[in-house]
Amino acid sequence: MSTSLSSDAAVTGTRVSPPSESRLRSNLVLVTLLTCQLMIVLDITVMNVALPRIQADLHFSATGLSWVMNAYTLVFGGLLLLGGRAGDLFGRRTLFIAGATLFTLASLAGGLAPSAAWLLAARVVQGIGGAMAGPSTLALLTTIFREPKARIRVLALFSGMSSAGFAIGLIVGGLLTEWLSWRSVLFINVPFGLLVVVLALRYLPRAERQSAHLDLPGAITATSGVAALVYGFISAASHGWGNATTDISLAAGAALILAFLAIESRSAQPLLPLHLFRDRNRATAYASMFLAPMAGMSMFFFLTQFLQDVLGLSALATGFAFLPTALLMFTMIRTIPRLLPRFGPKPLTMTGTASMVAGLILLTQLTDRSGYFPLLFIAMILMGFGIGLAVSPLNVIIMSNVEPHEAGAAGGALQTLQQTGASLGLAILVTIFGTTSRGAGGSVQHALVSGMTAAFAAAAGIAALTFVVAFIYRNPRPAN
Structure with a gap:
């Protein structure tokens, strides 16, 4: 593994760590940060397949049930910029540990929830913890792993983990809901969260606080x-x-x-240095990070309903239906560190977004008589390949040459645009879905699928816009 830690991470007391100990430390730091990021991303989708059982158990109204998802999304998205800059000013290690601890405790409280109000309050606190830890996770990766090849590798892993986490959340949520209960979807965060906090206390390097005001x-x-x-x-x-x-x-x-x-x-x-957007490639990557989730999130949201309400799959089977997408995303994680230095951002993001467009266009051909094979299976492969190839390089492009003291602000802006883009895209597509469904004749399933295919068509248009944005990249190779 080609990784390098900053000097304060390679020194314990006055003794310089031997190479084998330094590599072990490097691996543990990477595992700590990526595990935390996976937890945060999983909680955006892992609850989806458990919602019907949550509604039955805690007596949510049909409208109130959506706030199990929205309470987390709203708070997490709203506080990301503040969380990123606070880490720059008050110490990323401190904010990361505090955020991971708060997220873990809120997960435990949510799993024990005796009422709807209790669960919603726990989801709000989860959002606060996620917004504290998330930007610091990206900033720590950027500042700890400084050697160019190592930085590209860990940022690609971070990006891939963030993208694939949406699909993994559906798989994990299906497994836990089917085998245990919806409460286990929250309880699973507790052992992983404790592991993250313990490893962070032991292995994350300390950084000096900057003398600045918020x-x-x-x-x-x-x-x-x-x-x-x-x-x-x-x-x-x-x-x-x-x-x-x-x-x-x-x-x-x-x-x-x-x-x-x-x-x-x-x-x-x-709070957000505007000069970060003066670099043409970084500004283009920020635009892509806003647009790509607008198109990509629709697949997870609508296909979860298609698999359960039209095909009649269980929560467990629904989760595993997304396995091709998750596997392709993880495959891209391993190839991006080799492809990005060789080809640069433009051909990778253009190829990835073209694959997304193809997958979404294929999904517009779904009918209420469609099965999983072959159309849906092929579309999931195209989307997994496309999202992995289009989105994974963006973190590298945005964070690779950011000044260390601004890494938290840059990471907070990245995640804010991603979260806001996903929320806006879903709002647009759900509106199109509802309008089309209400106007469609035939059976209930026919109306549902008509709305979904209209939403997929709109998502394909957004993905095509993302493809056009990729033309703006200036250089064939990213700056290291």
Whole structure:
């Protein structure tokens, strides 16, 4: 394994660690950070297949059930920018450990929930913990693994873990819900979270705190703005675009984001340094990180319903149906570190997004009589290959040449755009799904599939836009 730790991680006391000990330390640091990231991403999708049993057990209303997902998404997305900059200022190791601890305790509390309100409160606290740990995870990877090849490798692993985590969440959620109970979907975080905290306390290097102040006006406007936008997208998915709550939330979010950008342009120590977007390749990668989840998330959301409501698969079978997608994503994780230095970002992201477009177009051919083979199986392969190839290089492009003191801010912006893009995309596609389903004749299943295929067509259009954005990349090779 070609990895390198910063000097403070390779020194214990006054004794320089031998090479074998340094490699072991390097591996343990990587496992710690990637495990935490996988936990955070899994909790976005792992609850999906358990929702019917949660509703029956805790007596959620049909509308209230969506907040099992939305409470986590809203808080996590709203606090990512603040969490990233707070790690830069107050210490990434400290914030990472605190966030992982809070996430673990909230998972335990959620698994023990005796009521709907209790579970929703636990999901909110999970979102806070995730927003504290998530940006620090990416920043720590960037600053600890400094050798160029090692950095490309670990950032590709991080990106692949983040992408594949959506599919893995459905598989794990299906297994646990079918074999144990919905509570085990939350309890599974506890042993892994404890492992992450213990390893982090032992092996993560300490970093000096920077003498700086937190940009409070920027923090308030950014957090409120992103939260309002995400809430507006959630409301649009539930109530449509003409709803007053939707319109007010989106308008308030847009105004707050504009205020945030004005504040940041004048701040001596901004929450989000705007010069990060001056690099053409990084700005293009940020745009792709916003657009790709808009298209890709639709597959997981709608196909979960298709597999269960149309094909009649169990939660367990539904999870395993996504195995081809997860395997292809993991395959891309292992190839990106070799492909990216050789070919650069443009051909990889263009090939990946073209595969996504092909997979989504294929999904528009689904009918209520379609089976898993061959159409759905081929589409899942194309989507797994496409998402893995299109998204995995983006973390590397964005983080590879960021100054160490701004790594948290850059990582927070990356994850905020990813989360906001996914929320906006889902809101748009669910609205298209609902409008088409209501206007379709025939059986209930026919109406469902008609709505899904219309949503897949729109997602293919968004993926095609992502393909066009890839033309903006300037250089054939990424900067190291």
